[in-house]
Amino acid sequence: MPDKQLSAPARQALIALMINVNEASNPQLHERFRFKIEKSVRNELADAKLIEWRAGFRGTIFHTLTPKGWERGGTVAAEPLPPQVTALARLLYGWVDMFSRHLARTGVRFEDALRAIEHPATDDTQAAPAGVEERVLAVYHELAGNPGDLVSLARVRRRLADVERPVLDAALKAMDRDRRIHLEPETNRKALEPEAREAAISIGGEDKHLITSGRS
Secondary structure (H helix, E strand, C coil): CCCCCHHHHHHHHHHHHHHHCCCEEHHHHHHCCCCCHHHHHHHHHHHHHCCCEEEEEEEEEEEECCCCEEEHHHHHCCCCCCCCCCCCHHHHHHHHHHHHHHHHHHCCHHHHHHHHHHHCCCCCCCCCCCCCHHHHHHHHHHHCEEEEECEHHHHHHHHHHCHHHHHHHHHHHHHHCCCEEECCCCHHHCCCCHHHHHCEEEEEHHHHHEEEECCC
């Protein structure tokens, strides 16, 4: 049985998550694309097993594409569009469809292509030596009262002051991408101390100030 056709907002969300590549929060999606994934759309995509989602700090919703979501995203632009879609949206859908067909001809998966664009081989995400990630986890568990507690990145950086910042950033980004940890923003930016602002790491255009690990 073919997959059920997605609603226009669900297609929009799917393509936005593909462009974002990494796990995306609603505030991050709003900042980049001026929209958020509403509950009904989130349920539609989750029921179709195209995304997974979790509630983070202060109820912020984070979304991640599943392997099926990446596969569906590569073909969603070829599906018939509803009549109310604007001309600009039709042009963008046409571009995505053309890109998808090119990748299919060359044997490259959509996910691999977009991840390569977001994280090229020369990016500092390739620079973290073995052992740094294990040290990050060890420091986190020393500082956290319980698994899943939020810990300031500033405190982690203080404990790992001997690790050069580009190397530590590379490890943090890789661990967040592999979901060994979750990096989250402080929603109350006014409460941030200068050290916390300086310690932040930017992922997908959003500053992350907190680290958590071990959440179910």
